[in-house]
Amino acid sequence: xxxxxxxxxxxxxYKQIVEYIEYRxxxxxxxxxxxxxxxxxxxxELNVNRSTVVTAYEELRASGLIISKQGSGTRVSPxxxxxxxxxxxxxxxxxxGGSLLPNIPLIRRILKEALNKDLIDLATGELSPDxxxxxxxxxxxxxxxxxxxxxxxxxxxxxxxxETIANHVKKYKNIDATASSILxxxxxxxxxHLIVQCLLKPGDSIAIEDPxxxxxxPIFKSVGLKVHLLPVDQNGVNPDxxxxxxxxxxxxxxxxxxxxxxxxxxxxxxxxxxxxxxxAAKYGIPIIEDDPYTLTAFEQEPFPTLKSMDPYGIVLxxxxxxxxxxxxxxxxxxTGPQRVINRLSDAKQQIDFxxxxxxxxxxxxxxxxxxxxxxxxxxxxxxxxxRDAMVSSIKNYLHDHVEFFIPKGGxxxxxxxxxxxxxxxxxxxxxxxxxIFVPGSALGTKKGYVRFTxxxxxxxxxxEAIFKFSEAFYNLANKT
Numbered sequence: 001x002x003x004x005x006x007x008x009x010x011x012x013x014y015k016q017i018v019e020y021i022e023y024r025x026x027x028x029x030x031x032x033x034x035x036x037x038x039x040x041x042x043x044x045e046l047n048v049n050r051s052t053v054v055t056a057y058e059e060l061r062a063s064g065l066i067i068s069k070q071g072s073g074t075r076v077s078p079x080x081x082x083x084x085x086x087x088x089x090x091x092x093x094x095x096x097g098g099s100l101l102p103n104i105p106l107i108r109r110i111l112k113e114a115l116n117k118d119l120i121d122l123a124t125g126e127l128s129p130d131x132x133x134x135x136x137x138x139x140x141x142x143x144x145x146x147x148x149x150x151x152x153x154x155x156x157x158x159x160x161x162x163e164t165i166a167n168h169v170k171k172y173k174n175i176d177a178t179a180s181s182i183l184x185x186x187x188x189x190x191x192x193h194l195i196v197q198c199l200l201k202p203g204d205s206i207a208i209e210d211p212x213x214x215x216x217x218p219i220f221k222s223v224g225l226k227v228h229l230l231p232v233d234q235n236g237v238n239p240d241x242x243x244x245x246x247x248x249x250x251x252x253x254x255x256x257x258x259x260x261x262x263x264x265x266x267x268x269x270x271x272x273x274x275x276x277x278x279x280a281a282k283y284g285i286p287i288i289e290d291d292p293y294t295l296t297a298f299e300q301e302p303f304p305t306l307k308s309m310d311p312y313g314i315v316l317x318x319x320x321x322x323x324x325x326x327x328x329x330x331x332x333x334x335t336g337p338q339r340v341i342n343r344l345s346d347a348k349q350q351i352d353f354x355x356x357x358x359x360x361x362x363x364x365x366x367x368x369x370x371x372x373x374x375x376x377x378x379x380x381x382x383x384x385x386x387r388d389a390m391v392s393s394i395k396n397y398l399h400d401h402v403e404f405f406i407p408k409g410g411x412x413x414x415x416x417x418x419x420x421x422x423x424x425x426x427x428x429x430x431x432x433x434x435x436i437f438v439p440g441s442a443l444g445t446k447k448g449y450v451r452f453t454x455x456x457x458x459x460x461x462x463x464e465a466i467f468k469f470s471e472a473f474y475n476l477a478n479k480t
Contacts, residue, residue, distance in 0.1 A: 004046060007428060012105055013048055017056035025065055025076055033078040036066060049431060051112055101218035106424065106442045113436050120465040122437045122452045125213070125262065125411070126327040130458065131382055133325060136371040137362060144365050148357050155349035156341065157184025157333070158360040164367050165333055172295060174308040175317065177335045183345050184355050187332040188290060188320045192255075193219055194344045195288060195316065195334070200225060204252040207245050209237055211414070211444025213262040214255050214290075229445065232261065234405060236268030239275035246283055253286050259302050260293035263443050263451040264414040265407025270303050281312040288316050292323040293410040295376055298384040302409060313337060321363060323411065323455075324379060325372075330355075331363045383411060386454040386462055393466035398473070411455030414440075417448045419477050426450070430472040435465045 005016040024030045036042075039057060043050040057074060060066045068074045102108065114124050148158075156162070162179035169175040185191040192214075200206070202224030208214040210229035220227050228245050230237040236258060245251060256276075258268035268276075280287050289306045307317040320332030334344060348354065366372055390413055391406055404415040417426075423439035430437065440449025457465055 005048065008425065010424075012109065012424075013428065014052045014055040014059070014109075015105075017042075017046065017048075017053065018059050021056070021060060022065065030076045032076050034076050036074045036076065038073060049113075049116075051116060055109070055112060099222060101222045103218060104216065104442065106427075106439065107216050110427075110436065110438060110442070113431060116436075118434065119431065120435045120461050120468065121456045122435060122454070122465055122469075124456045125453055126322065127324075127379075127411070127455050128458050131379060131455070133366070133371060133375045136366065136369075136375065137326075140362060140365045140369070140371075144361070146358075146361055148361060150357070153354040153357045153360065155354040156345040157182065157355055158357060158364065161331075161360045161364040161367075162333075164364050168367055169317075169319070169335065173291075173305050175305060175335065180338055181335055181341060183334045183336075183341045183348065184360060185320075185332040185334060185348065186330045186352070186355065187322050187327070188292060188318050189332075190348075191318045191320075191332050191334045192217070192288070192290070194347050195253075196220065196223055196225070198343050198347050199286075199340070200252060205249040206253045206255060207242060207251050208255045209257065209261065211263055211440060211446060211449070212255075213257065213443065215444050216442050232264055232266060234266050236261065236266055236272055237276070239272055239279055242276060243279055246279070246285065251283075251285050253288060254280060255288045255290065256306070257290045257292075258306055259291055260296065260407055260410030260412075262293075262410070263412045263438070263440070265405055265410050265412055267303050267408070268306075273303065273306055273309060277306060277310060277312065277314070280314050284314075286314055286316060288318065291317065291319045294319075295324055296380055296383055296411070297409040298380060298387070299408055307335065316340065324376065325363075325366065329359050329363060331359055382459070383409075383455055386457070386459050387413070389459060389462040390452060390454045390466065393463045396463075397467050397470035401473070401477075411453055413452045413454055415450050415452065417450065417473070419473075420448060421473065421477060423448070423450065426473060426476055429476045430469055433468040433472045433475075435468040435472070437469065 005013045039053045043053045162182040166177040205226040307315045316336040402415045438451040
């Protein structure tokens with residue numbers, strides 16, 4: 001094949017492949033029913049990853065241009081013949097017409113590539129398998145006494161687990177809560193979706209951090225919210241910026257990840273926390289506090305949560321076990337006023353009839369056992385080792401080409417590339433070297449940044465991962 005994708009073009013390679021095959025179909029080079037190259041062969045011909053061709057073929061199938069059948073390969077749809085009275089639906093029109101927007105292409109690409117076991121994963125925001133309490137869970141299942149009803153659970157969540165979480169947040173985060181003020185969710189992600197869908201309406205203005213994990217979430221645009229950005233520095237967001245935004249846009253809600261923030265790793269300074277609470281109380285603006293990382297503090301006690309400092313009742317507090325115990329357990333929670341919890345609980349019932357009793361039972365057993373405290377202590381030690389390994393590796397292999405903040409907890413490291421470089425092209429090059437990360441543009445407006453997740457890679461692969469990234473960086477930098 002003479003044509004090759006342009007690796008220096010802003011358009012993703014898979015999209016270039018889609019457009020090239022579409023062109024050959026519509027100009028008759030690939031007539032209806034003709035056999036296309038297999039994914040493996042086309043990837044070899046174009047010198048791209050097979051997953052890139054898989055993505056391109058999936059989009060072509062969705063548009064009804066090609067069909068695949070096991071044993072027969074991939075062919076141009078025979079229904080494209082002019083004399084045919086039948087056509088497959090143009091699924092592409094359907095998938096772009098839904099009310100819930102898809103993830104941005106860059107995030108979809110990262111999620112797909114992260115499934116490749118041959119890559120060292122510095123992108124996925126979770127713990128590596130060896131940091132999960134696998135043996136403790138097995139022991140709980142083996143010796144525990146499961147005697148719960150197997151029907152639908154209370155949509156608000158199992159009462160015993162909610163009581164346990166109320167005790168948990170009081171002990172570890174000094175938050176006063178009751179079982180009635182807690183809603184169990186499928187991780188923090190569902191909690192955010194419920195809040196956005198139930199408490200806000202199209203046209204409302206909200207504030208999020210920049211950069212922020214929330215920046216990558218399509219849910220805000222899906223419901224027609226106006227999103228305004230709060231710059232993050234080494235002390236978190238600035239209360240003065242918040243006040244300016246509110247006076248200009250009349251904010252309806254503020255979303256903050258104030259402790260070991262994703263992706264920067266910084267923590268909102270206590271004085272700023274108090275000022276933000278005062279501003280929010282003065283103007284009646286709810287604050288959504290997303291707190292997945294407080295218990296991962298490496299060197300000292302973390303700053304108090306906004307919820308524990310809140311005398312006004314304006315903070316809805318979200319946390320989960322995803323980043324500290326098990327992402328697959330899918331246990332998160334929201335703590336807030338009873339009326340809000342009732343509203344969100346009703347919406348959750350409409351979505352899934354309440355959370356699985358099995359995962360709630362395991363979570364309750366784990367949180368009430370000595371295993372939890374032991375696990376957190378060990379987790380903090382292991383995460384600190386990985387952070388230190390990443391810091392050392394970045395200094396050894398990237399030298400003065402990068403600036404970075406050393407986080408005191410959490411699982412992410414935010415790095416500024418001092419040499420101007422195209423982030424998406426850097427990602428493509430890094431994939432070829434065998435490592436994946438998240439370009440900063442997926443998480444905010446700042447250019448020339450990358451996020452490395454040191455909690456996902458195994459400790460003995462972190463140095464290799466940064467070395468491979470540096471090779472990709474130098475390779476691309478020398479071409480520009």
